[in-house]
Amino acid sequence: xxxxxxxxxxxxxxxxxxxxxxxxxxxxxxxxxxxxxxxxxxxxxxxxxxxxxxxxxxxxxxxxxxxxxxxxxxxxxxxxxxxxxxxxxxxxxxxxxxxxxxxxxxxxxxxxxxxxxxxxxxxxxxxxxxxxxxxxxxxxxxxxxxxxxxxxxxxxxxxxxxxxxxxxxxxxxxxxxxxxxxxxxxxxxxxxxxxxxxxxxxxxxxxxxxxxxxxxxxxxxxxxxxxxxxxxxxxxxxxxxxxxxxxxxxxxxxxxxxxxxxxxxxxxxxxxxxxxxxxxxxxxxxxxxxxxxxxxxxxxxxxxxxxxxxxxxxxxxxxxxxxxxxxxxxxxxxxxxxxxxxxxxxxxxxxxxxxxxxxxxxxxxxxxxxxxxxx
Amino acid sequence: xxxxxxxxxxxxxxxxxxxxxxxxxxxxxxxxxxxxxxxxxxxxxxxxxxxxxxxxxxxxxxxxxxxxxxxxxxxxxxxxxxxxxxxxxxxxxxxxxxxxxxxxxxxxxxxxxxxxxxxxxxxxxxxxxxxxxxxxxxxxxxxxxxxxxxxxxxxxxxxxxxxxxxxxxxxxxxxxxxxxxxxxxxxxxxxxxxxxxxxxxxxxxxxxxxxxxxxxxxxxxxxxxxxxxxxxxxxxxxxxxxxxxxxxxxxxxxxxxxxxxxxxxxxxxxxxxxx
Numbered sequence: 001x002x003x004x005x006x007x008x009x010x011x012x013x014x015x016x017x018x019x020x021x022x023x024x025x026x027x028x029x030x031x032x033x034x035x036x037x038x039x040x041x042x043x044x045x046x047x048x049x050x051x052x053x054x055x056x057x058x059x060x061x062x063x064x065x066x067x068x069x070x071x072x073x074x075x076x077x078x079x080x081x082x083x084x085x086x087x088x089x090x091x092x093x094x095x096x097x098x099x100x101x102x103x104x105x106x107x108x109x110x111x112x113x114x115x116x117x118x119x120x121x122x123x124x125x126x127x128x129x130x131x132x133x134x135x136x137x138x139x140x141x142x143x144x145x146x147x148x149x150x151x152x153x154x155x156x157x158x159x160x161x162x163x164x165x166x167x168x169x170x171x172x173x174x175x176x177x178x179x180x181x182x183x184x185x186x187x188x189x190x191x192x193x194x195x196x197x198x199x200x201x202x203x204x205x206x207x208x209x210x211x212x213x214x215x216x217x218x219x220x221x222x223x224x225x226x227x228x229x230x231x232x233x234x235x236x237x238x239x240x241x242x243x244x245x246x247x248x249x250x251x252x253x254x255x256x257x258x259x260x261x262x263x264x265x266x267x268x269x270x271x272x273x274x275x276x277x278x279x280x281x282x283x284x285x286x287x288x289x290x291x292x293x294x295x296x297x298x299x300x301x302x303x304x305x306x307x308x309x310x311x312x313x314x315x316x317x318x319x320x321x322x323x324x325x326x327x328x329x330x331x332x333x334x335x336x337x338x339x340x341x342x343x344x345x346x347x348x349x350x351x352x353x354x355x356x357x358x359x360x361x362x363x364x365x366x367x368x369x370x371x372x373x374x375x
Numbered sequence: 376x377x378x379x380x381x382x383x384x385x386x387x388x389x390x391x392x393x394x395x396x397x398x399x400x401x402x403x404x405x406x407x408x409x410x411x412x413x414x415x416x417x418x419x420x421x422x423x424x425x426x427x428x429x430x431x432x433x434x435x436x437x438x439x440x441x442x443x444x445x446x447x448x449x450x451x452x453x454x455x456x457x458x459x460x461x462x463x464x465x466x467x468x469x470x471x472x473x474x475x476x477x478x479x480x481x482x483x484x485x486x487x488x489x490x491x492x493x494x495x496x497x498x499x500x501x502x503x504x505x506x507x508x509x510x511x512x513x514x515x516x517x518x519x520x521x522x523x524x525x526x527x528x529x530x531x532x533x534x535x536x537x538x539x540x541x542x543x544x545x546x547x548x549x550x551x552x553x554x555x556x557x558x559x560x561x562x563x564x565x566x567x568x569x570x571x572x573x574x575x576x577x578x579x580x581x582x583x584x585x586x587x588x589x590x591x592x593x594x595x596x597x598x599x600x601x602x603x604x605x606x607x608x609x610x611x612x613x614x615x616x617x618x619x620x621x622x623x624x625x626x627x628x629x630x631x632x633x634x635x636x637x638x639x640x641x642x643x644x645x646x647x648x649x650x
Contacts, residue, residue, distance in 0.1 A: 052543050052547075078547065079544070083538065085543065089562045098545075102548050102549055102554060146544075150548075
């Protein structure tokens, strides 16, 4: 009964359509990530759910109830803003309890909830501080505490971690997941950070230009990208996508031919104009030629410590490969091997995934991680 | 002297001269209010009276119903300031938080009233008030001063500096927009609201032309009208008493300004800069 349903939702600013015919259901207790590049409409969707933005057309249901006409204060939704939006003139505890006091929750209950969230979010001792006397991480936790103390069924988060430094962000991410485990709200989380999307979400809705590009579990989004946009958006460095043509049991990579195994060849029979895709971390590199390897030369390397990104040129095509070793240097010749179970093909016209030979179902219900989280 | 120090030096000379020009009338009034009339005529420029006297003040308190006059002035100033602030806050909030057809046009019309000189509205206002039977009544003086475009402008500028997300965060909790105004917007714009209120109060306190037009009976006089009695044709001989009334008139606005000068200065300097 805590689901969020969006039916044919459109949002226009004047003549500009920001969200186009959105149909999306967030299941009760689910953590749905709205992911996408800036300007893709993800924040607008969140704000429409919160009631901060009017819906141009379509229906929004919260917990089975149509809420289009309700103001944001009447929807029983809590939200964490990107800049935290703490009330600067109120102390930490006043910030946390403001909504409860306004909505006439009884004093004992307010005190109990306040103490609970302050303890859980490690804010004890800061009750009387004003927001300007807090660090960024503390402010973020107060904003979260305020949203949690409301105990509404729906928790909306608008890039809640983007103002934190990397270490704090990791900590706060875990905290978010822990809070969700405790309260089980239906959570909609807007981010442009793919790490957050992959680690926090039960499902990811990836947006581009106001439309859902893909809606799936993090692992499926990563391993079985529905289209070229999805493949390129998730992963860093992003997935190698190379224009190719089917050539009798193989595909052309520049002037060389990469042979496919029988099941791939069967699947792609009759399809000529394709994109070939492989993630940088799935490319195997060697100094010596191997069976079915593609030759290239190292252009430059980026060393991240735990991995090295090697950029390889091959007949005018550039590949990125991520490897653990740092034994490859610019100017060297390397041979790339593409494991057959890690490659992707996309239709060149539509950009859609051309399928996988092993017939792995792409529905998220088969993802064990997802099953466990939802159960 | 280094160039920086030289710059400082000249800057101070300029500031000190400006300050003396501004302060001289104050000192002049204050010192002459403590002189006898003959002393004042023989040594009008002497800033520290050689034979100080309280004669003028005694005169004022015995001959004038100064309590009544002060009350009249206060009554009008408080009504004008309170109502102007209330209407300014409400309309500034409407212009900040609401979206409606013709909002900008309406705002433009309201702001343009700032540029209509008082002389233009004086007679129509006089005719309206007297047709209501309120001439020679304190409330009649206050009535046309219940709203003010300057207040709307200044308070709106201050409200615009509140981040939108703070208002939205309040809207997530509040069913009423008035609650947001009361709990969030007013506390966050308090300095601007207070300084605008004080400016309104002081303006009304010092008002002369409009009360002189409206008020006939002495029992309704305000401080500036009382002052006028001593500087007009027959009062020319009681120049030092006029100075004493001047000092008394200045006392309240000056005190208010000294207490709240920080708010007032920041409101007026930031109003044009932010956003």
